[in-house]
């Protein structure tokens with residue numbers, strides 16, 4: 001079966017990309033001047049030129065480090081002609097870094113020792129004085145521009161100066177919407193705290209609650225990083241847990257707009273009820289995010305003192321994605337989402353001298369499993385290592401996948417939105433979003449997993465015709481997403497292109513692996529499809545009947561379901577989805593619950 005796949009790839013001319021291109025050689029390949037026929041300012045060529053002009057020394061050295069990480073290629077690409085494109089998706093963008101040095105900042109020697117960067121990023125430079133002065137802050141800055149250090153550093157500095165801190169109490173609470181992000185913040189806190197007498201710990205779902213309660217009560221950390229659900233659990237169910245917060249001086253809402261939206265609101269309200277009255281213990285509130293809508297601004301006010309400051313490092317006319325990240329869209333039917341993803345991954349590998357580090361975002365956890373199972377069945381060497389991460393995996397498996405992908409020089413991480421915000425995976429060159437993103441904000445956060453800390457990257461969103469209403473959203477229209485063309489553009493060779501032959505070729509490869517994906521995964525992906533698109537009927541312009549018809553076509557044509565009957569779906573689930581009476585579902589009555 002797999003031999004078909006091999007033959008598809010071996011039909012192309014075998015290509016050897018010069019794997020030993022040194023960073024210096026590569027930079028010579030980059031255009032030094034903007035060509036007269038170059039398109040918009042978004043072209044990678046112009047970014048590369050700007051980079052060559054303005055790289056501060058700290059960034060130049062990081063650039064060299066990342067460029068030297070490229071591995072020799074091991075694949076035969078779908079269309080080898082694209083290989084002549086000089087790899088520039090690692091071009092850097094310095095617009096988010098300031099000329100302020102940490103060495104000159106009014107901060108302790110202990111903190112200076114713990115910081116590995118020389119220059120402050122914009123958001124760090126523009127917030128540090130206000131934060132050190134104890135103001136409540138609502139801060140908006142682009143993804144990947146160093147917000148974590150922007151809230152950790154001044155908070156730690158303020159705590160270090162407080163002479164009346166109660167020992168054995170938590171002084172600073174950082175709230176994070178996801179477990180992975182909480183652990184990542186803790187890592188960054190640990191390196192900042194290396195020379196301070198402070199400690200940090202976390203309280204996140206998926207860990208043993210009893211042993212964590214014990215540990216936190218026995219040795220309370222100075223800084224606790226928590227996900228809201230688990231913190232509420234502790235506060236409500238662990239005796240004396242709320243006493244740990246009696247001297248809380250700083251509270252941080254990372255990804256504030258997500259924490260304040262309807263999904264977390266109830267938990268946040270509960271958490272705040274357990275915190276000491278701000279009139280008795282003066283507490284600083286720091287709210288950070290890359291996306292802050294008007295409504296969120298209004299809600300955020302409730303969490304801050306009336307004289308709070310709103311700081312945005314976005315210029316007034318600036319759209320909220322990195323200008324230097326080329327973004328493209330491809331409109332194809334559902335069965336072509338996986339083949340198109342494969343084709344783009346292979347193309348990116350060629351564009352990056354055989355080494356791609358890409359993330360593929362999908363709307364549901366089950367769709368993640370499906371893509372993962374299919375792509376990992378491709379013949380060895382077709383793709384770099386493939387990883388999956390989503391909420392249905394155990395916490396140790398999530399940590400393992402996130403850590404492995406962080407470390408990986410090349411790889412493909414298939415993910416649900418659990419890694420969409422805040423996660424810092426170094427060197428990601430391509431973000432693919434296949435299927436409808438939840439909203440414009442989530443699109444921005446997912447895209448923000450590339451082009452971090454001044455590096456370059458690209459984004460592609462793959463949608464069906466019905467999902468393409470997303471591209472017509474007012475906010476999304478401003479992002480400058482351009483359609484993927486059928487053939488490579490001479491004007492901008494760094495943009496992805498895809499013709500029908502390439503898509504068919506990738507489709508053939510996918511057809512060979514679909515039978516290897518388990519029926520259970522396909523059935524679950526089908527049910528998740530029904531659930532997810534049921535929530536977007538209006539945008540999709542589907543009736544409930546059309547939803548079911550589309551899901552039934554999806555399971556056979558896109559997922560390769562070959563069962564005699566469609567996957568079953570429990571009666572109670574059908575009721576919850578409001579699909580009762582809609583023809584075309586294979587409804588089963590839920591098995592009775594075992595009596596206690």
Ligand SMILES: Nc1ncnc2c1ncn2[C@@H]1O[C@H](COP(=O)(O)OP(=O)(O)OP(=O)(O)O)[C@@H](O)[C@H]1O
Nearest residue numbers: 117119120121143144145146147148290422424453
């Ligand atoms: N001053 C700096 N100079 C260079 N790199 C920096 C600087 N500050 C932070 N970084 C690095 O930039 C990367 C992104 O930082 P961070 O994760 O804090 O971004 P963020 O703004 O919180 O992103 P997101 O919006 O996705 O949450 C990290 O690898 C971090 O180490």
